[in-house]
Amino acid sequence: MRVSSTERNANYVILAAFALFAIWPIVGIVLAGLQPEGDAPGGLANLARAWDIGRFGSYLRTSVLVSAFVVPVSALLSILAGFALGTMRFRGADAIFYLMLVGIMMPAEAVVVPLFFDLRAVGLTDTFWAIALPQVAQSVAFGTFWMRAAFRAQPRSLVEAARLDGASTGRVLWLILVPVARPAIVTLLVLTFMWTWNEFLIPLVMVPTNEALRTAPLGLGFFSGQYTQGTALLAAGATIVALPVVVLYLFLQRHFIAGMLEGAVKD
Amino acid sequence: MARTARPAGPPGEPRRVGYLYVLPGFVVYALFALYPLLKAVYLSLFDWDGLTLGTWVGLGNYGEVLTDERLRAAFGHALVLMVFFALLPLGIGLVLASILHRARVRGLSFFRTVVFLPQVVAMVVIAVAWRRIYAPDGTINQVLSAIGLESWTRGWLGEYVFALPAVGLVGTWFETGLVTVLLLAGMGRISRDLYEAARLDGAGPVREFFAVTLPSVRGEIAVALTLTVIAALKTFDLIYLTTAGGPGHQTTVPSYEVYRQAFELGRVGLACAIGVCLTVVIFAISVVITRVGDRAGD
Numbered sequence: 001m002r003v004s005s006t007e008r009n010a011n012y013v014i015l016a017a018f019a020l021f022a023i024w025p026i027v028g029i030v031l032a033g034l035q036p037e038g039d040a041p042g043g044l045a046n047l048a049r050a051w052d053i054g055r056f057g058s059y060l061r062t063s064v065l066v067s068a069f070v071v072p073v074s075a076l077l078s079i080l081a082g083f084a085l086g087t088m089r090f091r092g093a094d095a096i097f098y099l100m101l102v103g104i105m106m107p108a109e110a111v112v113v114p115l116f117f118d119l120r121a122v123g124l125t126d127t128f129w130a131i132a133l134p135q136v137a138q139s140v141a142f143g144t145f146w147m148r149a150a151f152r153a154q155p156r157s158l159v160e161a162a163r164l165d166g167a168s169t170g171r172v173l174w175l176i177l178v179p180v181a182r183p184a185i186v187t188l189l190v191l192t193f194m195w196t197w198n199e200f201l202i203p204l205v206m207v208p209t210n211e212a213l214r215t216a217p218l219g220l221g222f223f224s225g226q227y228t229q230g231t232a233l234l235a236a237g238a239t240i241v242a243l244p245v246v247v248l249y250l251f252l253q254r255h256f257i258a259g260m261l262e263g264a265v266k267d
Numbered sequence: 268m269a270r271t272a273r274p275a276g277p278p279g280e281p282r283r284v285g286y287l288y289v290l291p292g293f294v295v296y297a298l299f300a301l302y303p304l305l306k307a308v309y310l311s312l313f314d315w316d317g318l319t320l321g322t323w324v325g326l327g328n329y330g331e332v333l334t335d336e337r338l339r340a341a342f343g344h345a346l347v348l349m350v351f352f353a354l355l356p357l358g359i360g361l362v363l364a365s366i367l368h369r370a371r372v373r374g375l376s377f378f379r380t381v382v383f384l385p386q387v388v389a390m391v392v393i394a395v396a397w398r399r400i401y402a403p404d405g406t407i408n409q410v411l412s413a414i415g416l417e418s419w420t421r422g423w424l425g426e427y428v429f430a431l432p433a434v435g436l437v438g439t440w441f442e443t444g445l446v447t448v449l450l451l452a453g454m455g456r457i458s459r460d461l462y463e464a465a466r467l468d469g470a471g472p473v474r475e476f477f478a479v480t481l482p483s484v485r486g487e488i489a490v491a492l493t494l495t496v497i498a499a500l501k502t503f504d505l506i507y508l509t510t511a512g513g514p515g516h517q518t519t520v521p522s523y524e525v526y527r528q529a530f531e532l533g534r535v536g537l538a539c540a541i542g543v544c545l546t547v548v549i550f551a552i553s554v555v556i557t558r559v560g561d562r563a564g565d
Contacts, residue, residue: 008370008372011372025400106549110525110546112526198391200503242392245388
């Protein structure tokens with residue numbers, strides 16, 4: 001569309017101003033994390049110092065372990081369930097689908113309280129499973145919905161032709177549907193990783209006393225409450241926590257944006 | 268896969284095997300999400316401290332949600348936050364997206380990457396960043412002092428009047444990028460012919476916006492509102508890490524009260540009642556927004 005060059009230039013100003021507004025709190029925290037101050041020597045050494053003082057090494061280890069479990073497991077379960085709900089007709093399929101839709105909308109705040117007391121009753125609180133399994137459940141709800149839509153979007157003839165050729169159900173899924181659905185699966189993996197890595201409430205509630213099982217965001221939350229001798233190390237810690245997802249975002253931003261926007265629209 | 272004879276039906280159409288595929292995911296989901304939700308409804312009917320035997324109070328906890336001043340305030344604050352999390356970003360996003368949409372500017376994809384960035388950063392990190400900005404010796408007060416408005420400086424998150432809007436503005440900052448990117452995508456799908464026609468009719472930028480752009484992105488507006496309104500209702504991390512509901516109970520919200528009542532005050536039944544109310548409100552709002560969006564789209 002043709003517009004005057006004044007309008008075009010004004011647009012660039014608006015673009016730049018808004019981009020700055022969006023990014024300055026984040027850039028601000030990164031820069032603050034590099035300042036010398038008190039315990040903090042300044043520069044990248046701050047990250048190392050925060051790593052030691054704030055025990056981010058241990059927190060990151062837990063976060064990596066939780067993500068390494070939640071992401072592949074929930075993706076696998078979602079692919080299997082999405083395959084059945086998307087390509088097969090069986091009694092109760094719709095009911096199961098709607099029940100899982102409930103899981104996408106329901107707030108974690110509502111389930112975390114009964115979950116904590118039930119898990120405590122069976123001795124599972126303060127364990128890895130108390131952090132990981134509820135997050136698998138949440139991710140499977142979204143993942144099933146997402147993979148069902150992805151498999152339904154593929155031409156039915158693809159599946160029917162393979163079945164006529166005598167391919168087993170498992171072969172149809174893994175050799176025909178999954179390769180075509182690869183972009184959707186990557187999006188699912190990326191989103192699940194982001195949600196799991198950034199999750200705060202579930203680890204906060206589920207590991208009340210086991211410090212060794214604090215995840216990176218939870219560790220940062222405690223660090224920000226306890227460490228009050230300045231902001232440089234706190235900011236450095238925040239940078240460490242945010243970095244993995246932000247780096248992944250810079251490489252796979254299309255998947256992030258498409259997933260978070262389409263996830264709400266699909267079907 | 269077992270190669271057994273299949274029941275009659277379309278060639279190779281599997282039936283019962285579907286259950287096998289759904290089962291593992293559904294079991295985990297049912298155990299760790301669905302069952303706890305039902306259990307929350309059950310527990311909400313008891314007065315229970317989490318340790319000793321609970322006593323049946325029927326709908327008593329729900330009565331308390333409706334009458335307790337602090338809990339009513341929590342739901343009121345959630346409404347205020349919806350303005351900051353949903354309406355402001357929608358307004359800003361509509362203006363911004365339609366301006367950018369009119370002129371094909373270079374660097375739009377870079378812009379999208381940048382403004383969407385807050386969405387992928389952990390809320391803890393965002394809370395740390397904004398606490399620094401709002402602190403008594405923080406960025407905002409430094410700027411105010413530098414331009415001679417010393418008297419305006421204050422601890423933004425600690426004052427009765429300013430704490431809630433201050434938290435709300437973090438939400439505005441957080442959601443505006445998402446809404447703008449969503450609307451830009453929607454506007455990108457509008458046929459150029461519609462604009463040509465509007466111009467031939469002599470429509471200016473404002474008429475063009477109301478006659479062409481706005482009606483075409485109703486679906487996107489519904490999606491944006493659903494996402495941001497729900498985000499406003501689920502602000503636990505941000506409140507917990509910035510104000511802990513204070514000063515007084517000026518910034519408390521339902522999701523924070525669930526945590527506080529259950530794990531700090533030992534009122535598990537009441538916490539569950541708040542959680543159930545929150546869930547009902549979220550379901551109702553998403554259904555209403557989707558319905559309205561669908562009808563408007565016809």
